Amino acid sequence: MDNDLILLGHGSGGKLSHQLLSDLVIPTLSGIPPAGQNDAAVVTHNGQRFAFTTDSYVVDPLFFPGGNIGCLAVNGTINDLAMMGARPLYMSVGLIMEEGFSRAELKEILDSMRAAADGAGVAIVTGDTKVVPRGKADRIFINTSGVGVIEHDLAIGGNCARPGDRVLINGAIGDHGIAVMAKREGLDLESDIRSDCAALNGLVEEILKEGDAVHVLRDPTRGGVATTLKEIALQSRVGITLQERALPYNGAVKGVCAILGLDPLYVANEGKILVVAAPQAADALLERMRSHPLGREAAIIGEVTGEDDRGRLEIDTVSGGTRAVEMLAGEQLPRIC
Amino acid sequence: MDNDLILLGHGSGGKLSHQLLSDLVIPTLSGIPPAGQNDAAVVTHNGQRFAFTTDSYVVDPLFFPGGNIGCLAVNGTINDLAMMGARPLYMSVGLIMEEGFSRAELKEILDSMRAAADGAGVAIVTGDTKVVPRGKADRIFINTSGVGVIEHDLAIGGNCARPGDRVLINGAIGDHGIAVMAKREGLDLESDIRSDCAALNGLVEEILKEGDAVHVLRDPTRGGVATTLKEIALQSRVGITLQERALPYNGAVKGVCAILGLDPLYVANEGKILVVAAPQAADALLERMRSHPLGREAAIIGEVTGEDDRGRLEIDTVSGGTRAVEMLAGEQLPRIC
Numbered sequence: 001m002d003n004d005l006i007l008l009g010h011g012s013g014g015k016l017s018h019q020l021l022s023d024l025v026i027p028t029l030s031g032i033p034p035a036g037q038n039d040a041a042v043v044t045h046n047g048q049r050f051a052f053t054t055d056s057y058v059v060d061p062l063f064f065p066g067g068n069i070g071c072l073a074v075n076g077t078i079n080d081l082a083m084m085g086a087r088p089l090y091m092s093v094g095l096i097m098e099e100g101f102s103r104a105e106l107k108e109i110l111d112s113m114r115a116a117a118d119g120a121g122v123a124i125v126t127g128d129t130k131v132v133p134r135g136k137a138d139r140i141f142i143n144t145s146g147v148g149v150i151e152h153d154l155a156i157g158g159n160c161a162r163p164g165d166r167v168l169i170n171g172a173i174g175d176h177g178i179a180v181m182a183k184r185e186g187l188d189l190e191s192d193i194r195s196d197c198a199a200l201n202g203l204v205e206e207i208l209k210e211g212d213a214v215h216v217l218r219d220p221t222r223g224g225v226a227t228t229l230k231e232i233a234l235q236s237r238v239g240i241t242l243q244e245r246a247l248p249y250n251g252a253v254k255g256v257c258a259i260l261g262l263d264p265l266y267v268a269n270e271g272k273i274l275v276v277a278a279p280q281a282a283d284a285l286l287e288r289m290r291s292h293p294l295g296r297e298a299a300i301i302g303e304v305t306g307e308d309d310r311g312r313l314e315i316d317t318v319s320g321g322t323r324a325v326e327m328l329a330g331e332q333l334p335r336i337c
Numbered sequence: 338m339d340n341d342l343i344l345l346g347h348g349s350g351g352k353l354s355h356q357l358l359s360d361l362v363i364p365t366l367s368g369i370p371p372a373g374q375n376d377a378a379v380v381t382h383n384g385q386r387f388a389f390t391t392d393s394y395v396v397d398p399l400f401f402p403g404g405n406i407g408c409l410a411v412n413g414t415i416n417d418l419a420m421m422g423a424r425p426l427y428m429s430v431g432l433i434m435e436e437g438f439s440r441a442e443l444k445e446i447l448d449s450m451r452a453a454a455d456g457a458g459v460a461i462v463t464g465d466t467k468v469v470p471r472g473k474a475d476r477i478f479i480n481t482s483g484v485g486v487i488e489h490d491l492a493i494g495g496n497c498a499r500p501g502d503r504v505l506i507n508g509a510i511g512d513h514g515i516a517v518m519a520k521r522e523g524l525d526l527e528s529d530i531r532s533d534c535a536a537l538n539g540l541v542e543e544i545l546k547e548g549d550a551v552h553v554l555r556d557p558t559r560g561g562v563a564t565t566l567k568e569i570a571l572q573s574r575v576g577i578t579l580q581e582r583a584l585p586y587n588g589a590v591k592g593v594c595a596i597l598g599l600d601p602l603y604v605a606n607e608g609k610i611l612v613v614a615a616p617q618a619a620d621a622l623l624e625r626m627r628s629h630p631l632g633r634e635a636a637i638i639g640e641v642t643g644e645d646d647r648g649r650l651e652i653d654t655v656s657g658g659t660r661a662v663e664m665l666a667g668e669q670l671p672r673i674c
Binding site: 005010011030041043045048050052054055057060090092093094096098104113129130131135137138334 | 344378464
């Protein structure tokens, strides 16, 4: 019976999402088996490669510490393009509003979208507005689609991690998900946890200066760092081992997660990038990332292991053990983006 | 007070929509005054012109005679690209589903999207799936964005109508809106009114063989033929006069509209195209359109008048009078696409 209905977990970015996409959505829409999903499609026209991506945003609440649904929608789509090594150029905006939604809140959201697009050098060039009767949507949903140009010949994708590669991240894990959840649940946190929502295309430009040492770029949004790395391991048919002691966290996030029984490795980020790169370039890359405002707390957090470990993600814990990490199974925090 | 809230009419495609877009959405997002809206944006990259468009679909009911939300979403975005004279190439699909939505219905919708894309020669290359809790959306909303290439130098747009031009349409008016409305309201129509939902890119290819005689292509969806022609008149700063006796209708649609007090000129179409073209090419264009399966009932329905008549749309009625036609003011039939 459950098999017949769509569940919240089908939108989690975790295991149920993958099953729905692999079994139904991708083969039906594209006619090809899901070879492994990247953040954007790459298409070639007259020898020029372009990236094309889409995302719908249903975050609840609409406004949270560090951002709102508007800048989230713009930055999220910019980041999906940047993760393919593309320079984002153009964006579309599709609004679905519930009758009775506040025009003032709409204005605040649109202002925030414009500021985010301007900041990242992206032009919003087309859009669509729909209104549904009261009770038929939850205030506002936003779709953004984006087009970018790939101006290099590098092969970057989830299937390009190689044994020996290092795994880097540009900063603290889990801030976005916890900021949104805390606001939604009305938790009165003593500390000020803010979403990390940011456009990563500038940082990616810096990272790409390391050339073909860069193998994978991926932003750990829904499903978090754990699910994203598990995806990369599966797509590249390698193992990945993380060092728990190397993982950067804001202390407050770790504390809230401990109290609520959440694993921050599964919590969504909106301004973080995972980079898988050749070992000889890892230190230089780390310095590059740290030199960028969005990478000051960058760290090398793990390593890609032999091809025998097909799709295995492990973590060497602070206490000296090793545990396997799986994809997010259901839905830890719904409507986080 | 009403000014502070979003109303259903703001999504109608009519006057309220235009006010919201002109006063708030377009200037805020794009930073430029709304010069007049076309169905898609045209962007240039390395000398190549591309069209880029987005649309969200919230039609109720999801399934109706002649189609469902899936083929509607695919064909609608293909048509927006085709109306810019572009050849549609790639499409994205963003799904927002309500928890508990039927997986079987999802499959039927996706199958229909795939068939529509295949039929029009368009590849669905990227997508996104979100799920919101029960009661926070109405079963499923679909966003489609599309990219096409413009392979000619013709200037086609809502601002290109010239005095003396003829106005053509490829067939009967109002079928989509009435089919959806009848299904939603459970009207037991004796006649079988079906949505005209179709991809128009093939017909547009045929039309474009008339070269620079073709000035405007526009699909009269939300707001119908009246609102679309009023838009063109305003953008081109001309008048347009329709001949009521020349307007093609399926008799059943006219009958239902008469009974319900609806004006079919404001009812949405999803497989119709309005063409504004130079007078010397009008007859040849009519023949071309009639030679295409989607243009068999094509007709010349009106004429563009002098530049003095800025934005005036008139109709010469069967009874011998002339009446002015305005944009759809509020919302005649909500959630029609």
